[in-house]
Amino acid sequence: MSYGRTFPLWRAAAGGDWRAYTRHPFVAGLADGSLPRDAFLHYLVQDYLFLVHFARAWALAVTKADTIEEMRTCAATTQALIDDEMRLHVETCAAAGIDAAVLQAAEERPANLAYTRYVLDAGHAGDFADLLAALAPCVLGYGEIGARLADEATADTYRDWIGTYGGADYQALCAEVGALIDGAVARRLGPAPEDSPRWPGLCRRFATATRLEIGFWDMGLAP
C-alpha cells in the first residue's frame, strides 16, 4: 500500500521501526488467532480512550487547515472515528460484558497517554503538516496492517478487527488521507518537499509516532 507519495518516504525514513510496528507480535497474534482474549479486550479498552483523543486531534486539524477541502477531510475523519471506528470498540466490549460506563472510566496506561498527548502537542506546537505527520502512522499503519491481514490471516478469531481495517471503506479513507498529506505538504513545503528545511522535522514526527505505536502494542500484550 502506498497511499500517495509522501507516506512511502516517511515510512522509509522511519527505518526498522516501521517493520517493528506493522509486524509486531500483537499483530501476528491477531493474524493467527493466538492473541489471548484478555490481551485483546485490554487493548480495546485502552484503544477506546485513545480514539477519544484522536477525535480531538482530528478536530484540532480542522482548526489548523488552510483550505475548505482540508477542513472537509478532517471533519469527515473526525466523524468516521466517532461513529464507525468507536462502534467496533463499544460493541465488542459490550459483547464481552464491558459496558460503556466501564470504558469511559478506565484509567489510561502511560503508553496511551504518551502517544495521544504527543500527537495533540504536535498539533498545538506545530502547523497542519506537523499534526498530519504525527497522525499518519496511526491511520496508514492500520491500513497497511489491515490490508495484509485480510490476505494473510490464518484464523477468523479477530475477523471483525481485521475486517474494519482491511475493508474497502477504511482503505478508501487511507487513500483520502494519503492525498490530504500530499496536498498539505506540497502547499506548505513546495514542489520538492524533501529539499525543504522542514522535511527532517516532519520525518522525525512520523518516526516518533511510529515508536509510540510499538509502545502501544507492547502495552496491549501486558494486560
Ligand SMILES: Cc1ncc(C[n+]2csc(CCO)c2C)c(N)n1
Ligand atoms: C493505537 C492505535 N493506532 C491506530 C489506530 C487506528 N486509528 C486510530 S484513529 C483512526 C481513524 C482516523 O484517524 C484509526 C484508523 C487505532 N485504533 N489505535
